[in-house]
Amino acid sequence: MASDTSSDALVSSSDPKHPANHICSLCKQFYTFGWVTGTGGGVSIRNGKHIFIAPSGVEKELMQPENIFVMDFDTKEYLRRPLALKPSACTPLFLASYTLRGAGCCIHTHSQWAVLVTLICDAGLQGSNKDVFSIKEIEQIKGISRGGTGSTEIAEGGRKLGNLGYFDTLHIPIIENTAHEEDLKDTLEEAIRKWPECAAVLVKRHGVYVWGKDVTQAKTQAESLDWLFQLAVEMHKLGFKWT
Amino acid sequence: MASDTSSDALVSSSDPKHPANHICSLCKQFYTFGWVTGTGGGVSIRNGKHIFIAPSGVEKELMQPENIFVMDFDTKEYLRRPLALKPSACTPLFLASYTLRGAGCCIHTHSQWAVLVTLICDAGLQGSNKDVFSIKEIEQIKGISRGGTGSTEIAEGGRKLGNLGYFDTLHIPIIENTAHEEDLKDTLEEAIRKWPECAAVLVKRHGVYVWGKDVTQAKTQAESLDWLFQLAVEMHKLGFKWT
Amino acid sequence: MASDTSSDALVSSSDPKHPANHICSLCKQFYTFGWVTGTGGGVSIRNGKHIFIAPSGVEKELMQPENIFVMDFDTKEYLRRPLALKPSACTPLFLASYTLRGAGCCIHTHSQWAVLVTLICDAGLQGSNKDVFSIKEIEQIKGISRGGTGSTEIAEGGRKLGNLGYFDTLHIPIIENTAHEEDLKDTLEEAIRKWPECAAVLVKRHGVYVWGKDVTQAKTQAESLDWLFQLAVEMHKLGFKWT
Amino acid sequence: MASDTSSDALVSSSDPKHPANHICSLCKQFYTFGWVTGTGGGVSIRNGKHIFIAPSGVEKELMQPENIFVMDFDTKEYLRRPLALKPSACTPLFLASYTLRGAGCCIHTHSQWAVLVTLICDAGLQGSNKDVFSIKEIEQIKGISRGGTGSTEIAEGGRKLGNLGYFDTLHIPIIENTAHEEDLKDTLEEAIRKWPECAAVLVKRHGVYVWGKDVTQAKTQAESLDWLFQLAVEMHKLGFKWT
Numbered sequence: 001m002a003s004d005t006s007s008d009a010l011v012s013s014s015d016p017k018h019p020a021n022h023i024c025s026l027c028k029q030f031y032t033f034g035w036v037t038g039t040g041g042g043v044s045i046r047n048g049k050h051i052f053i054a055p056s057g058v059e060k061e062l063m064q065p066e067n068i069f070v071m072d073f074d075t076k077e078y079l080r081r082p083l084a085l086k087p088s089a090c091t092p093l094f095l096a097s098y099t100l101r102g103a104g105c106c107i108h109t110h111s112q113w114a115v116l117v118t119l120i121c122d123a124g125l126q127g128s129n130k131d132v133f134s135i136k137e138i139e140q141i142k143g144i145s146r147g148g149t150g151s152t153e154i155a156e157g158g159r160k161l162g163n164l165g166y167f168d169t170l171h172i173p174i175i176e177n178t179a180h181e182e183d184l185k186d187t188l189e190e191a192i193r194k195w196p197e198c199a200a201v202l203v204k205r206h207g208v209y210v211w212g213k214d215v216t217q218a219k220t221q222a223e224s225l226d227w228l229f230q231l232a233v234e235m236h237k238l239g240f241k242w243t
Numbered sequence: 244m245a246s247d248t249s250s251d252a253l254v255s256s257s258d259p260k261h262p263a264n265h266i267c268s269l270c271k272q273f274y275t276f277g278w279v280t281g282t283g284g285g286v287s288i289r290n291g292k293h294i295f296i297a298p299s300g301v302e303k304e305l306m307q308p309e310n311i312f313v314m315d316f317d318t319k320e321y322l323r324r325p326l327a328l329k330p331s332a333c334t335p336l337f338l339a340s341y342t343l344r345g346a347g348c349c350i351h352t353h354s355q356w357a358v359l360v361t362l363i364c365d366a367g368l369q370g371s372n373k374d375v376f377s378i379k380e381i382e383q384i385k386g387i388s389r390g391g392t393g394s395t396e397i398a399e400g401g402r403k404l405g406n407l408g409y410f411d412t413l414h415i416p417i418i419e420n421t422a423h424e425e426d427l428k429d430t431l432e433e434a435i436r437k438w439p440e441c442a443a444v445l446v447k448r449h450g451v452y453v454w455g456k457d458v459t460q461a462k463t464q465a466e467s468l469d470w471l472f473q474l475a476v477e478m479h480k481l482g483f484k485w486t
Numbered sequence: 487m488a489s490d491t492s493s494d495a496l497v498s499s500s501d502p503k504h505p506a507n508h509i510c511s512l513c514k515q516f517y518t519f520g521w522v523t524g525t526g527g528g529v530s531i532r533n534g535k536h537i538f539i540a541p542s543g544v545e546k547e548l549m550q551p552e553n554i555f556v557m558d559f560d561t562k563e564y565l566r567r568p569l570a571l572k573p574s575a576c577t578p579l580f581l582a583s584y585t586l587r588g589a590g591c592c593i594h595t596h597s598q599w600a601v602l603v604t605l606i607c608d609a610g611l612q613g614s615n616k617d618v619f620s621i622k623e624i625e626q627i628k629g630i631s632r633g634g635t636g637s638t639e640i641a642e643g644g645r646k647l648g649n650l651g652y653f654d655t656l657h658i659p660i661i662e663n664t665a666h667e668e669d670l671k672d673t674l675e676e677a678i679r680k681w682p683e684c685a686a687v688l689v690k691r692h693g694v695y696v697w698g699k700d701v702t703q704a705k706t707q708a709e710s711l712d713w714l715f716q717l718a719v720e721m722h723k724l725g726f727k728w729t
Numbered sequence: 730m731a732s733d734t735s736s737d738a739l740v741s742s743s744d745p746k747h748p749a750n751h752i753c754s755l756c757k758q759f760y761t762f763g764w765v766t767g768t769g770g771g772v773s774i775r776n777g778k779h780i781f782i783a784p785s786g787v788e789k790e791l792m793q794p795e796n797i798f799v800m801d802f803d804t805k806e807y808l809r810r811p812l813a814l815k816p817s818a819c820t821p822l823f824l825a826s827y828t829l830r831g832a833g834c835c836i837h838t839h840s841q842w843a844v845l846v847t848l849i850c851d852a853g854l855q856g857s858n859k860d861v862f863s864i865k866e867i868e869q870i871k872g873i874s875r876g877g878t879g880s881t882e883i884a885e886g887g888r889k890l891g892n893l894g895y896f897d898t899l900h901i902p903i904i905e906n907t908a909h910e911e912d913l914k915d916t917l918e919e920a921i922r923k924w925p926e927c928a929a930v931l932v933k934r935h936g937v938y939v940w941g942k943d944v945t946q947a948k949t950q951a952e953s954l955d956w957l958f959q960l961a962v963e964m965h966k967l968g969f970k971w972t
Contacts, residue, residue: 038629038710059706110626112717119726139420139449140353143281166422177625179652206625220302224281231355237480237723240362382906382935383839386767409908463788467767474841480966483848524872524953545949596869598960605969663868665895692868723966 007080010050011065019045019052020065022215026107027054031061033226035109041207042108044094045215049073053094055085073098089181093188093209100192101147103211105218113229114208118174120233122204126242132195133202135232135242136169143224144170145217147197169243171195172225174202200225250323253293254308262288262295263308265458269350270297274304276469278352284450285351287337288458292316296337298328316341332424336431336452343435346454348461356472357451361417363476365447369485375438376445378475378485379412386467387413387442388460412486414438415468417445443468493566496536497551505531505538506551508701512593513540517547519712521595527693528594530580531701535559539580541571559584575667579674579695586678587633589697591704599715600694604660606719608690612728618681619688621718621728622655629710630656631703633683655729657681658711660688686711736809739779740794748774748781749794751944755836756783760790762955764838770936771837773823774944778802782823784814802827818910822917822938829921832940834947842958843937847903849962851933855971861924862931864961864971865898872953873899873928874946898972900924901954903931929954 011020023043030036030043039060044053051071054063069087070080076095081087088094090108097103117133124130135141141164164170173191178184184203191201199221200210210225212218232242254263266286273279273286282303287296294314297306312330313323319338324330331337333351340346360376367373378384384407407413416434421427427446434444442464443453453468455461475485497506509529516522516529525546530539537557540549555573556566562581567573574580576594583589603619610616621627627650650656659677664670670689677687685707686696696711698704718728740749752772759765759772768789773782780800783792798816799809805824810816817823819837826832846862853859864870870893893899902920907913913932920930928950929939939954941947961971 034713037713038626038706040626040629040710040713059702110713112713112720115624115717116720116724119721120724123726137420137448138358139446140281140283143283166420177623177652203625205623216302220281224283227277227280227283227353227355231358233720233724234355234359234476235362238359238363238476240366380906380934381844382932383767383769386769409906459788463767467769470763470766470769470839470841474844477841477845477962478848481845481849481962483852520956523956524869524949526869526872526953526956545945596956598956598963601867601960602963602967605964606967609969663866663895689868691866719963719967 007070008066010070010080011052011068013065018065019047019050020068020070023052023054023068024063024065026215026219027060027063030107030109033109033111035107035111035222035226036060037110040110042088042090042094043105044088044090045105046073046098046103050079051094051098053088053091055082056088056090057086090209092182092185096185096189096192097209097211100189101211102213103218104214106209106211107218107222108207108209109222109226110207111226111229113226113233114202115205116233117229118202118204118206120236121174126232126236131174133172133174133229133232133242134169135228137166138228138231139166140224140227140231141168141170142166143227144199144221145212147195147199170228171198172200172202172208173198174204177204177206250313251309253313253323254295254311256308261308262290262293263311263313266295266297266311267306267308269458269462270303270306273350273352276352276354278350278354278465278469279303280353283353285331285333285337286348287331287333288348289316289341289346293322294337294341296331296334298325299331300329333452335425335428339428339432339435340452340454343432344454345456346461347457349452349454350461350465351450351452352465352469353450354469354472356469356476357445358448359476360472361445361447361449363479364417369475369479374417376415376417376472376475376485377412378471380409381471381474382409383467383470383474384411384413385409386470387464388455389440413471414441415443415445415451416441417447420447420449493556494552496556496566497538497554499551504551505533505536506554509538509540509554510549510551512701512705513546513549516593516595519595519597521593521597521708521712522546523596526596528574528576528580529591530574530576531591532559532584532589536565537580537584539574539577541568542574542576543572576695578668578671582671582675582678583695583697586675587697588699589704590700592695592697593704593708594693594695595708595712596693597712597715599712599719600688601691602719603715604688604690604692606722607660612718612722617660619658619660619715619718619728620655621714623652624714624717625652626710626713626717627654627656628652629713630685630707631698633681633685656714657684658686658688658694659684660690663690663692736799737795739799739809740781740797742794747794748776748779749797749799752781752783752797753792753794755944755948756789756792759836759838762838762840764836764840764951764955765789766839769839771817771819771823772834773817773819774834775802775827775832779808780823780827782817782820784811785817786815819938821911821914825914825918825921826938826940829918830940831942832947833943835938835940836947836951837936837938838951838955839936840955840958842955842962843931844934845962846958847931847933847935849965850903855961855965860903862901862903862958862961862971863898864957866895867957867960868895869953869956869960870897870899871895873950874941875926899957900927901929901931901937902927903933906933906935 026043035041039057042054053069094106097106145163173195175187175191202208210222212221269286278284282300285297296312337349340349388406416438418430418434445451453465512529521527525543528540539555580592583592631649659681661673661677688694696708698707755772764770768786771783782798823835826835874892902924904916904920931937939951
């Protein structure tokens with residue numbers, strides 16, 4: 001369904017926490033972190049049956065609520081599709097977090113630390129397992145939730161109650177990048193299923209997808225993970241092992 | 244005592260220097276420093292018999308005065324305990340600085356530089372003493388007060404008059420991290436007693452606790468120490484010794 | 487033509503996207519990126535037959551619309567020349583992007599990452615070709631347009647439709663610096679002709695010139711390139727190859 | 730002369746460029762650069778016979794115009810001395826730039842890049858001359874003025890017309906640090922006399938003093954130098970020579 005006057009109501013609100021406004025303020029903030037440089041990265045929020053998604057190829061820090069796409073979660077049809085803008089190629093990846101984990105928000109960053117971590121893992125410089133980033137005994141991993149398994153997979157953001165402990169090992173799977181972002185869908189879903197506790201998936205030479213049951217959990221996990229990726233790169237430079 | 248209308252007065256003030264307001268503005272600032280990323284870290288201010296403490300697990304940069312816990316210094320009972328929020332696991336550590344040093348403010352950061360310094364010390368790469376960070380002949384150490392000893396231990400923030408000199412050596416003890424933050428209490432208190440002049444305690448792979456007689460001293464010492472931790476990491480990368 | 491009252495109209499507008507206002511807001515932003523430190527760097531926007539150019543030697547973050555020079559694209563005469571200010575030495579370089587590529591905006595930064603990349607290339611540390619920076623298989627290169635060739639050279643910003651793909655190799659030519667910035671004109675034009683798809687030219691030990699069909703493309707490409715330069719330096723430090 | 734009501738007029742103005750206001754806004758900005766962390770660093774402006782100086786030991790980013798000291802240039806007596814504040818220990822150093830170079834503004838930073846550069850020089854890692862930082866063939870050195878010599882020593886900021894060229898070598902002398910900042914006076918004056926073209930003096934393991942004929946020149950030179958110090962450290966890490 002194309003954008004028209006009636007669909008404007010989906011993104012018009014004076015509440016700063018309305019998803020259309022919230023995505024814009026988050027993108028402004030993430031721009032200062034270097035997460036959405038040069039139109040890269042993206043953010044999506046699920047509100048009941050409505051999926052709100054930042055468009056592709058726009059300056060994320062300048063985005064306005066009227067630029068936001070809205071999709072119906074059940075039919076996967078666009079309820080609002082701003083003319084002249086392209087839907088985000090990340091859409092199938094955001095949907096994977098909603099479908100497989102019951103997430104309420106998904107953040108995709110082009111953080112340099114994420115990219116560097118995938119390079120270090122891929123070269124086998126921190127361990128033999130090249131397709132997963134692992135780190136332990138760093139207090140900040142307590143900022144990451146335990147994820148969900150088995151039957152609880154899609155309840156409450158698909159994650160077990162509570163967060164990782166200091167002596168737990170954090171694992172974030174790494175998938176290969178593809179020519180087209182939407183083609184990451186299958187391997188991303190496979191990684192989510194293979195690592196039922198993961199809170200994020202790294203994409204080699206590309207960035208990271210992080211989700212949470214709501215905006216707060218997605219954002220704070222994205223922050224904690226980025227902090228850990230940066231620390232991991234610095235640890236590697238100084239000759240320290242991650243696990 | 245649970246939060247109720249009467250306890251709201253404890254955190255309601257139009258004065259930006261009121262502890263409940265001050266903690267919020269400090270946390271906003273510290274967020275930009277990477278000290279309280281992803282709900283990490285914390286701040287506490289003592290105002291006479293009232294201890295004001297930021298809650299656990301909230302986005303520190305978005306915190307509001309009504310989120311602040313207030314504890315009675317004598318009874319250690321909560322005078323105000325916001326429903327739906329958890330008290331900070333740092334509380335026993337903050338109290339240690341008030342009790343053993345007569346501090347008026349205590350800041351806990353998850354600075355990456357602090358964590359990296361503990362890793363370098365632990366590996367014995369800058370000296371044989373693994374449980375203390377030491378540095379000397381850097382002008383910035385003049386930003387750190389001399390600390391207090393013996394009978395003056397709890398007077399005026401528990402610190403001797405005046406700051407360290409350029410030719411003094413700054414020592415910050417390092418304690419092991421524990422699974423639960425509150426379990427740091429005993430070793431932190433032991434470190435404070437063992438190093439009567441220290442202005443802070445580093446926690447391995449975790450961060451740092453810094454205090455001062457008032458907010459200004461705690462904040463400026465936290466800044467100077469973080470500056471020194473960062474410099475120390477860079478010095479180490481370049482092959483320079485800290486002492 | 488010297489500045490007079492009649493020429494003030496060329497830079498007076500309440501529209502934040504008017505070129506005179508836009509250059510000022512871009513420079514304020516670029517100052518925070520370290521791109522125009524200490525009066526370095528510059529920005530120019532072409533609006534039809536009018537070329538707007540930031541002056542030389544002023545604090546870019548404090549610049550006001552009345553400080554902007556305006557040149558006629560056809561005659562290369564100044565329509566507005568603020569008294570007491572010097573025209574930018576970058577002017578012939580900006581004009582090259584307008585003439586040879588039909589660009590609508592050109593950004594010159596003194597980014598440290600750009601300078602370091604030219605040093606690494608010049609030393610032959612990442613490949614035998616010292617006069618071009620090349621990188622591939624990094625998602626962020628998809629933020630750079632394909633450039634234009636042959637007969638389409640000056641149409642639509644002089645660039646082919648669409649952006650580079652993940653498996654394409656990004657090439658940015660590097661030219662030698664000269665004593666006087668305006669003397670870069672010939673080699674910069676030569677580089678633009680030799681690399682018909684390039685979106686930018688690096689200047690050794692100096693910085694980078696980036697253009698685009700409009701402000702948005704120039705700015706987002708400048709951001710993506712700077713992101714890539716920084717990543718490239720970090721990759722080099724960690725021992726990774728760019729191609 | 731102690732602070733009293735009559736001296737308040739010296740620092741009261743609604744003009745943001747009044748020295749008392751300007752010092753405060755500069756310090757707020759420099760705080761974000763890490764130049765005045767933890768009360769470190771300082772700024773002074775000379776306005777005719779009045780020297781305006783930031784006080785010692787205060788949070789520079791929170792400073793107010795009423796905190797500023799004012800000294801008479803001829804008599805070196807304080808015209809305004811805020812009670813409860815200490816005059817800056819940098820005062821004799823600021824005065825040296827005014828007396829020997831006719832400067833109009835002097836900035837003292839505790840930049841980490843400045844400190845690291847002095848460590849690299851002192852270890853003789855970039856050349857045999859340990860008491861001067863030298864760099865050449867970097868475009869940004871064109872942001873530094875040529876300095877003054879002989880009979881023009883105190884005219885127009887004590888500096889020759891024009892700035893350094895790309896093929897010139899920038900030299901910044903380095904002096905030993907002392908236990909008390911005011912004791913730097915003799916060696917700083919000696920360095921200024923020995924290097925008649927220098928725009929700044931580095932202090933080993935401490936920071937840098939940068940001056941200019943006015944605030945704009947002092948600030949832009951401080952920025953360009955800090956940019957160069959940072960680049961120099963990165964060049965050193967990557968194995969490049971500065972000259």
